[in-house]
Amino acid sequence: MNAAPVFDRVYGGLKQMLREGRRSPGARLDPAALADELAASITPVRDALYRLTGERMVDAAGEGFQVPLLTEPDLRDLYAWNLQLLLAAPRPGGLPAAQIDAGPPGSIAEQAEALFTGIARLSGNCEQLATVAALNDRLHAVRIGEERWFGDCYEELAALAQAERREIRVLLGRYHRRRIAAVPELLRLRYRATD
Structure with missing residues (x-):
């Protein structure tokens, strides 16, 4: 072979x-x-x-x-870096609503990745896109816990996907601040998931 x-x-x-x-x-x-x-x-x-x-x-x-140990400051930094990269991407209009459903076919982690990759792709900067994709990989296991902790993630992602240019910054900030505030709980879920 x-x-x-x-x-x-x-x-x-x-x-x-x-x-x-x-x-x-x-x-x-x-x-x-x-x-x-x-x-x-x-x-x-x-x-x-x-x-x-x-x-x-x-x-x-x-x-x-x-497997890397993920601390609270590490996870806060990952969320903050993700927000900074997404805010730097231009947002002409909204992304197609079909990218985010009200449920399956994809998990919350997969749908967040699709949305954030789509936003980064709008930047036209291949380095920005590659960095967002790498962050998606590093955050995937934690995002699995987000679905259990928050419960309304599909609606939150759908609102982001359909947001107008002037409100996307506010919604992206709210999305990431909500997760940064829940870092201790999200890490407990992450560490408990494999015990």
């Missing part, structure tokens, strides 16, 4: 595992155990872990790897 497809499969599997929060923050990521789990050799697993370290989804810990 070609090495690139194996690496892509391993990298995608590891990234999805981290995005879904299937490993506890601070958990050790053993390349040999992951290689068995992913039915791959250790080399593409180690390569994928190094790439994910560069994306800040994995921490290099001594001679190994671990």
Whole structure:
């Protein structure tokens, strides 16, 4: 088998595992155990872990790897950075309402990612878009908890998607301030989800 497809499969599997929060923050990521789990050799697993370290989804810990520990200041910074990037993107009109439904087909985390990626894409700046996409990956597991904590996330995202240019800044600020205020509870949900 070609090495690139194996690496892509391993990298995608590891990234999805981290995005879904299937490993506890601070958990050790053993390349040999992951290689068995992913039915791959250790080399593409180690390569994928190094790439994910560069994306800040994995921490290099001594001679190994671990799921990053997320502290309250860290999570507040991620939300604040996400808001700053989104406020910097132009917002001509609204995004198509079809991007945000009142429920499935996507989870809250997936719908927030689609909305925020759409807003970043309007900037026309590929670096801004890549940074928002990376933040989406790092916030995905926490956003799963947002749905449980807040309960009205679909309505909130729908309002953001349909907002006029002059109100989007206010709604984006409200959305992010609400999450920043709930950081302790969201982290408790995140840490409890994998106990």
